[in-house]
Amino acid sequence: MKKILLILLLLFIVTAGIFSWQSLTSGTSFEEKSRYLVVEEGRNTQKDVIQTLQQEHLVKHPGTFSLLATAWGIWNKLKPGKYEIKKGDNLFSIARMLRNNRQASIKLVINKLRVKEDLAHLVGKNFNTDSVAVMNFLQSNDSLKPFGVDTNTVFTLILPDTYSFYWNTSFNKILRKLADTRNAFWGRDDRMQKAQQLSFTPEEAYTLASIVEEETNFESDKSKIAGVYINRLGKDMPLQACPTIKYAMKDFTLTRIYEKYLSNPSPYNTYRKKGLPPGPICTPSPKTIDIVLNAPRTDYLYFVAKSDFSGYHHFSSTYEEHMQYAREYQKALDIYMAKKQNSPEH
Incomplete structure (x- = not known):
């Protein structure tokens, strides 16, 4: 009996050691400086996320990560978004990022735009917003009325610059930030x-x-x-x-x-x-x-x-x-x- 308990204890120690080693050492399996884990709306379950980690080859030990995330209760807290995983991150730091909802900051770089399609394409490419939905918004005076512009003057809300948002920020909120920046611009320097x-x-x-x-x-x-x-x-x-x-x-x-x-x-x-x-x-x-x-x-x-x-x-x-x-x-x-x-x- 003592022998069996000793073997079980040794197995537990070895397993715990392997688990700790896989969790605390570099857990990424890509060569780029960083990659992104995209958690889409309605696809934030344990099965969906682990499947994405495997298919995108983001982590070395998806099974270990699944156990760690389950132990931390992440699956009930995980929010849709875009999360940056840096090369060399360990599984603990990745799990902590997801638990704390530390989403990646997405840079919206606006230079010269000429037509609404330019803006719709730019937003659709960088955010979880369909470019068609953006165009519908830009072509609707009812949607634009709260911003004090119409379909002809909507671009007056935009000052070329680099803006930071989250991947799942709605276009309404994107436009609001642009409008706030515009208002601040006109409030300075007479x-x-x-x-x-x-x-x-x-x-x-x-x-x-x-x-x-x-x-x-x-x-x-x-x-x-x-x-x-x-x-x-x-x-x-x-x-x-x-x-x-x-x-x-x-x-x-x-x-x-x-x-x-x-x-x-x-x-x-x-x-x-x-x-x-x-x-x-x-x-x-x-x-x-x-x-x-x-x-x-x-x-x-x-x-x-x-x-x-x-x-x-x-x-x-x-x-x-x-x-x-x-x-x-x-x-x-x-x-x-x-x-x-x-x-x-x-």
Whole structure:
């Protein structure tokens, strides 16, 4: 009897040792810096999670992890989400992360967006939210009403930046955080007062900044271009902004705006419609918004790209001077296009 008890004791000690060794040493089975365990809604049972750990090859000893998680009562507490497992984590630390619901922080990096589909794709790719559902939200004035915007102005809620969320954050909450950031932006540095001095609402200033953003990458030219558009608005002249034609055509690859494009009936066609378009044509950087708010006072009413294709512009206060520069640019562009068409690649 004593011999049997001794054997059982030894077996217990060995088993406990193996269990402790498997639990406390590196428990991951992948080579990357980290991998993610995604626990979907309705699939947070013990069977589902262990199956995922096995299929994704996330841990070396899924059986040991199952016993450990059961002992800690994790299965009744586990919440859907995305959890980051780092290379070298032991099973104890992984189990503790799940028990404490320490979900991974998902970075939503927003640069320049032009259309709602861009945002829907970005959110759908990074979060547990279907891009179709995001599009339905963005196209519904009822959904957007609590944010003080409509389907045309919704992008004015967005300032390009990097935002942190959880994987299962709803799009409503994502948009709320973006709106809170927007509100904080307009509450600093006398931005609201500067907009009012220009007779702009924040949405109108944002919309003008979106046009300036699409015109050039050079900050020195951005300020002058903003000044041109502000002057044209003040004189009740149409903006005649080429980027709005690209937006109206939904073709952002256009390098030349032909006369036939100018008849597009879109409300975003600023050749036909005076004033600002009904909403922004992209998400401008905060710096570009500030450039618009601080635009210098000039008498410029026109601008055209320089004929050296440097990306900079000539600015004019008279139509005659403007047309001189415009003809120079068109001539240079015709020569460039002809050379391109006659190149061996074509």
